[in-house]
Amino acid sequence: MQLFTVACELNSISRAADRLGMASSAASRRIQLLEHDAGTPLLDRKPHGVQATAAGQTFLRFARDILHLVDRADHLMTEHESGVRGYVRVASSSSVLLARLAADLSRFAEQHPDIEIDLEERGTEGTLEMVRNKEADLGLVVNAFEAHSLVTFPFGGDRLVLAVPQVHRLAAYQRLKFEAFIDEDFVTMGHNTAVRKVLLEQARLVGRTPRIRVQVNSFEVMALMASRGLGIGVMPEAAATPLLAAYGLKMIEIDEPWARRNFLLCVRSVPELEPPTQRLMNFLLKL
Secondary structure: OOOHHHHHHHOOHHHHHHOOOOHHHHHHHHHHHHHHHHHOEEEEEEEOOOEOOHHHHHHHHHHHHHHHHHHHHHHHHHHHHHHHEEEEEEEEEEEHHHHHHHHHHHHHHHOOOEEEEEEEEEEEEHHHHHHHHHOOEEEEEEHHHHHHOEEEEEEEEEEEEEEEEEOOOHHHEEOOOOOOOOOOOEEEEEOOOOOHHHHHHHHHHOOOOOOEEEEEHHHHHHHHHEEEEEHHHHHEEHHHHHHHHHHHHHEEEOHHHHHEEEEEEEEEOOOOOOHHHHHHHHHHHHH
């Protein structure tokens, strides 16, 4: 069952086998036996990978539910052995984590030492996908219009700023409109991150294409690349502030409405939340 779900996620039986430490031939055989038991093909084999059939999509939903229940049962048994009385899986974008979630979780852990928190940092799309697939109980994201299928609650927000080397020509300014720096080289975060999305979307609205020179996976590396003259960076103020002195950067306010962003807390269904998750959600929302 786990092999099938991973194969669907990666669109490949061989890559799923590699991830699970199996031989490709053994993985193919297991999938065939699963299809034999189901009495119908579950995967459509194509030259460049596999895709779940209609029956496979139905099976995939149930498989994820079963694996979720097995995972929860395993953690509950571990909790009984260790004395921990609750377990909550949280997925969050780095922006929300930096702006407030890290501090909030620290305070919650102090007040509730019997509840274990499993935190995973993901981009906005990855966070939403984890919540939808029951791989996370709570998700924290930025301006997520894609969260329409989930239950959402406002969770504050932040402000995007421009980070440039102190020797850069733009460092003479305290505040800039987007049109004043759109033609610069940029260092950006990876695909599907909220910061990169807003940069590309705003450029598209004014009929421009930003020159992305370097793509990185963290704000600290973004600051490093910017300090080396490889481009300027758009990042949350909370991320930029502690990096300015270390990398010789100047923070410039972006004088645009889109630079102010809203955060959302997302869940699949409030009535289905287990007590530890409900307690954490109430704490974060200050209910």
